[in-house]
Amino acid sequence: MTQSVIHEFSERGALAKHVHNYHNRQTQTDMAVAVSDAIAKKHNLILEAGTGVGKTFAYLIPALLSGKQVVVSTGSKNLQEQLFLKDLPALLTMLDIHVPVALLKGRNNYLCHLRLEKQMQMASQLSEYYIDDLLKINQWAHLSKDGDIGNLTSVAEHSDVIPSVVSTKETCTGKKCDHYYVCFTRKARIRAMEAKVVVVNHHLFFADRLLKDTGFAELLPDPDVVIFDEAHLVPDICINYFGSHISSREIDLLLNGIIKIHKEVIRDSIQLEQLSQRGLLALSDWHNAMYDSQVSDWRKVLANKHLATVSWALQQALTDLSNSMRHHLGRDDQLDLAxxxxxxxxxxxxxxxxxxxxxxxxxxxxxxxxxxxxxxxINVAKQCQQLFDADTRWIFTSATLQVNRSLAHFATELGLSSAQQIILDSPFDYPNQAVFCVPRHLGKVGQSQHTVKQLVDVCVQAINAAQGRTFILFTSHQMLEQVASALQGKVAYPLLVQGQASKQSLLNKFRQLGNAVLLGTSSFWEGVDVRGKLLSCVIIDKLPFVSPDDALYKARAANAERQGLDPFSHISLPQAVISLKQGVGRLIRDEKDRGVLILCDNRIVNRAYGQAFINSLPPMQRTRDLDRALQFLKQIP
Structure with a gap:
């Protein structure tokens, strides 16, 4: 198999025959060989592939040629759809093979015939605009082959109707449903079971693997190989799924649902409504007290007598209602479920x-x-060791996994220390394509007016030198708002600020305008691909260290100290390095790109730990002279 993979990447292979101006990139072939070997020799693999390696084809070609059942998991729906709608069809044609592939999303992406039917039956009670959208969805339902709401174009994606007609675990009746044999979610599962390559996203993968939360037992097949693209996201997602959460919205909806059941079904027990109303009142008191306190660490809540009192009052109200409902079990399916x-x-x-x-x-x-x-x-390594079982080959890849030229941090977090670890650098000519500038004479980072003024001054000079075409990335919304406000009227280029519109809408405008400046926080640090002359400059306000007040960081730090470890070097620094690499990765996206990265935080050169950041970044030209960086910008056509 490995020889077949090498052939397809050679000058005589499928890519050379079908891709215009194709030239073999050794790092791409090296990655494909490493993936092929991991599949064939049954070992786990952690592989960082720098921007430009071409990692998508490097793992898809071995997956397609292996004959194994492979699940490819991505960090975003956008990449998921790109793989399924663009990359996989192209490769199947190039390789001239017929391998069944499937796209699988979370069940709330699929229309539910039963819920749609119930909404149609209630049409006479609904508003006119709601009925308009409902009728459009009903018409679409008869034409759709897969029921994927993402393909519904006749109704706005934020329509109030959509949450009422998509599949949910709570409303699914399984084989009892009259629509069982035409069910879109069931059909999606069948396609996944029959496919050789199944494309999912990380959240669906872990929801299915850990929570069995997708209905119809497990939705995903039991694969031979799992490949995680954008694998840098996996540790945080594991923490989310191995943990738990409770939303006040969840409590509110449940209590109001019980009141509705009383009014429509169990009318002879006014106590159900009274106790539900008491629960809603306790929820409101708790809600208000929590907002007044602005506490983010629950242990501080318990230390506050008033907050502790209203918290336990809420729990007692729910317990009282639960005890009352117990006497009515068996009278109604909805009540039993509630x-x-x-x-x-x-x-x-x-x-x-x-x-x-x-x-x-x-x-x-x-x-x-x-x-x-x-x-x-605070540590998911043990749970991950059980999750990543020995019967499956687990492959993790991303452009940002290494810290200080080592993958040990990522491997340790997921309990995968025995996995093969490979770093493949970007093939781009960073010394000639990019300049990395940390301007001299910067003050101490913070939120002071002097800091904001310095940052704005750097931004104005860089924006003018780049003729717009700039991303300004922030570690906090507060700094973003201050700089966005200060830039108004100081630059002649369009300013696009996170929050003004959706992320995709802002990116589309940025590309269309050709001379815009986009200001964003964490969601713009990754998963954003703007190539060529449209983006020439990326400015980052400061190193992205997690807040020391973050509850998870404090718990992890305390645990590290109990083990005699330094929390900063073992937790805070590695996380910040990976986050910075994500932001830096927005600048150079192909071999013709040129640009300047400006970091307005001199700790990277003044502190000993700064070397870990520098060692982890691409080998750009480095300078402290802002004028030199501006000159480089002005020379980009």
């Missing part, structure tokens, strides 16, 4: 409030209109 959900939620809430697990972080996230309680394990 009882199970309430009982489970009440137990989770009690476990969370008791805060007993010293190996976990208990954090509070205050959303726009809801509160999320999150329990996150």
């Amino acid at each position: 009882f199970e959900q309430l009982y489970e939620l009440s137990q989770k809430l009690q476990d969370y409030f008791e805060c007993k697990d010293i190996q976990a972080a208990y954090s509070v996230e205050l959303g726009p209109r809801f509160i999320m309680l999150r329990l996150s394990p």
